[in-house]
Amino acid sequence: MEDQNINSELLRFTTAGSVDDGKSTLIGRLLYDSKSIYQDQYDAIKQATERRGEEGVNLALLTDGLKSEREQGITIDVAYRYFATPKRKFIIADTPGHIQYTRNMVTGASTANVALILIDARNGVAEQTKRHAIIASLLQIPHVVICINKMDLIDYDEAAYNKIQDDFEKFAAKLDVNDIHFIPISALMGDNVVNRSDKTPWYDGPTLMYYLENVHIASDHNFIDTRFPVQYVVRPNKDDYHDYRGYAGRVAGGVMKKGDEVMLLPSGFTTKIAEINGPAGEQDEAFPPESVTILLEDDYDLSRGDMIVRANNSPTVTQDIEIMVVWFDQNKPLQLRGKYALMHTTQNIRCIVKEIRYKLDINTLHRNLEDDEIKMNDVARVVLRTTKPLFVDAYRKNRITGSLILIDEGSNSTVGAGMII
């Protein structure tokens, strides 16, 4: 592990793909070339590889942590891996690529700054590639990198690379992705992963590692529309803090400054920010993703689930919500007229499914208006009616105030992920 600067940024990225795409090899390569695989881990997977009667060192065993995953040789669940360079700290959410595990891909994508999508250069844009790109678009991952892998197997052919890039761009025109980047790589040989390849003189873009270290992520949060969901009220009950009443939470949008005039939802009262307390003490301003405690100039009734916003810039306050939902429940399809518990920011309420508008085919983007059987891993556009008004933004505008989850009231399982339209 190389020395890491305390002032480095955190970048979260997700990888989706199957073993065949060379995803595990790529992750192994990033970890290995950034010196993030420890000797005892390396020895342990080497031994495990030998026990399984396989050749060499199977780097996939690094990410496949569960017994059943190792037995089957597949990634079932999201695995998190960590590595750092002097410039940045990275969190990889490594997710399985098969359609059966869409829900795990969605989970990994929900917090990612960057999506890595692997294409096997021999096969070009496949159905799986399209599905991964659609999920990245649906979850609004700010940056997408298409790694055209196994370039060594097509003799680093520029024309073949350009054709794949054209094919993908034609398809991507239908998607809602702003920042797409293409890199020709060979994870196995290490071409353009950490070190620039001399076999692709026709490529003048960055290596994958250079891209990950330098992609601009500071604007991935919304710094315009002030949103502060109240998470917890801090009341010390101590003599020296007798009247202290602090509203703890994580800034979900905008920049909050001491002295700012703010509006409280749902009451609509206005007041000013008296003080902002952060982990290191008082601070003048707060922005996403900081966790702070806000003190207000006036005492109003304000508790968990309420929201502090700017007076002239308020979210939509509504009980009728239209979402794209990804369904997770393997036992039961989404029930029209069904009631579910719903969590949105710090609100925990209930809702009813009023309408299923269409089912989205995540391989083709086709909207199926006839089929309203929404099973596990399906994506659909639905209309909800909630028991209480929520304070929402479109997911495109704010991933925090624009997202919600649905919970089965019998099993308490998380059964749906919703993105507000």
Added chain:
Amino acid sequence: MNYNINHIKELESESIYIMREVAAQFENPVLMFSGGKDSILMVHLAHKAFFPARIPFPLLHIDTGHNFPETIQFRDAMVEKLGAKLIVGSVQDAIDNRMVTEEKGVNASRNALQTAVLLDSLEKGKYNAALGGARRDEEKARAKERFFSHRDEFGQWDPKNQRPELWNIFNGNHHIGEHFRVFPISNWTELDVWQYLAYEKVELPSLYFSHERDVFERDGVLLADSPFIAKKPEEKVFKETVRCRTIGDMTCTGVWKSDAKTVEDIIEEVATTRVTERGGRTDDKRSETSMEDRKKQGYF
């Protein structure tokens, strides 16, 4: 204006958010405290999360009776300073009451017995959330953990049927008798922990810094000599300058040759080491999936 925070501050913010979420969603949470650096970090973050109020949950220590004496001294001093409430679940008591049976042989450890005592303590206290300082980079089964990890009425973990965790929304809904293990520092690496502890100038037990100690070698790992471990005849005790990278029970925590006397020395050492911190934990070496097996039963 560039609004930007560094990775340490982002991790701190994430952990504080999770702790507040636990205080808001559960009536009766508890913080599992072992005396190691990760649980010291947890207490430090909890203090920040609720300041100026007191930490709104007690600390729970599962005491194997085989601790390094330094750990217990440090624990008691810290609890007193914070004005926190400490609950101790004793493995020795559980052995005396015949709730559990002591392992025999040279590799005997009370590590596995902690699970029964932990589950019993959680049940007695009716705790529905237990905060722990486990990190995903520590071990491959822990890499699969959620922040909010569901446990059934037997305290079991079902790794193949975990709740998906999306965005910053944490579903702590549960039935009576079930509980959650919550891991606020999931995304921290060993290096992050040290960098933060150095930055915050957090006080730490002396065991983490190099000192001279009687040790012996077993399976390539140096263990501290203590009355709690039966040595084989060929295992000879010698003096060595060592420190702990993790602190657990004396029977299973390896010590490392090290000259690191300050947190800065430790950061230097951690940043250049080629072995993971649990590489010295004999409890993890019992089998390839020993952590997963123990976690399924309700281990930390």
